[in-house]
Amino acid sequence: MSDIKEMQKNILVTKDLSIGYKQGRKDNLCLLSDINLTIRRGEMVCLLGPNGAGKSTLMRTIAGIQSPLAGYTLVEGIPIRDRNYKEIAQLLSIVLTERIDVGNLTVYHIVSLGRHPYTSWMGRLSEEDNDKIKWALEQVGLMHYADHFINQLSDGERQRVMIAKALAQDTPLIMLDEPTAHLDLPNRVDIMRLLHRLARETNKAILLSTHELDLALQAADVIWLMALGKPIKIGAPEDLVLNGSIEETFHNKSFIFDRKTGNFIMNYQKKQKIQVLGNDVMGFWTQRALSREGYQVTCEEAGNCSVKLLEDIMEWEIHKNGETLTCKSIEELLAYLRTSFSTD
Structure with missing residues (x-):
């Protein structure tokens, strides 16, 4: 009974999850097993790790896009596996890395697509749907761009549009894959600050994969640190810095991690x-x-x-x-x- 109550405090729970690829009826390529993760309401979690560690596989498995080799994922106590598209779309929303190139659609139209899991087969928007869309645009500061075409916006503004679409979808969990890719430094900072604020103010759980270690150390409530074939290390950013986990995961002879500044420093040959x-x-x-x-x-x-x-x-x-x-x-x-x- 206590386990059930504990799960109810969390938006996301993975239980004994194994991720990887099925290579045949009997053979599997397992990247990582016995994964037990949680995300609480109002929390922003950053998934970090070197290339090839399995970050994308973990994200796809959590989202139900890829089947787990074992174990299961719960969102608000509801198992993702075996749910249909509409049911999953009401539990979690996803913002992908790909740049948006649909110049003939307005910002409002794109954000309205987030309401698709709640509309009839005709796709007609109700008053409640329109209220959700306007609220989402206000949250990301783009209400005044509602009638603009998407190709009139900067890359940073386009990413805000996709975040607004996820907000309009009104799911307890929002997942983002490299949300700051293709953005310059000011926009990368703005997007991370926006996501942190949204987690707090909307009380949703936000999970994002990123290579922006410096920004993740400043913005994340919790970091999931992945390394190939090793258990995921979980903790507050500061704890993972102080206990040496960041250095160990990103160890490379070409640079060193400076615990004082949270930055990587190139390892030059000393004269x-x-x-x-x-x-x-x-x-x-x-x-x-x-x-x-x-x-x-x-x-x-x-x-x-x-x-x-x-x-x-x-x-x-x-x-x-x-x-x-x-x-x-x-x-x-x-x-x-x-x-x-x-x-x-």
Whole structure:
């Protein structure tokens, strides 16, 4: 009885799920088994992992597009497997990666397609349907574009249209596959902020797969971390950073994950050590530039060269072989070091 009550608190539950591909009557290619996941109401979950980890297979299996090898998925306590299209479409909505290219349809028309699971075979919209469509457009800030054709919109606005369509579908679970693909940085940030807000304000569960690790670390309530052949790691973004799970999953000799900043840093071959005196913002960007140039930055005395940051006037004071030189930019600093060390 307690298990049933616990399931009722969750929008999505997977129970002993195995994902993969059926290769014949008896042979299966299993990518991952015994998957037990949950998403609560009002929660935004980001699915992360390297290419080939099985993210798309997991998303398709949860959505009922692909059959599980074992186990089952419940949305609001209702099993997805063996449900017909209309029943599934009232439980979950999906926003895919593909760019929309239907120039002869208006924004309102596209969003209205989200009401298809609730209309008759004639597709006639009721007053309630139109209210849902208008509400969805207001939620994504596109009500004033309702009569515009989709090809008049930017990529970011088009993605908002598809999110509005999913909202109009009025399902407890919204799933998105790479929703920030094809978008520039401002639009990627806006879409992630929008999804986080919608989860909170609409009390729906939102699950999205993404490669935007930096944005997921900031926006997700929970991260599902996938690696090929390994159990899915689940937790708050900060916990997965602190316990080393992010580093382990994305380990690569070409870069390292910086726990302090949540960013990946290219692993450049180091030439030699150089002392930098100073910190804060100016110190961070100076260290980054010197690392790119191949120097191993340290705060301790190293060799015959050091760089002192004059933060009040934004200048770099170089001390080398008893001489002092002042640079007014990082570009000037790097140019001097290239010339200086090449003649040593």
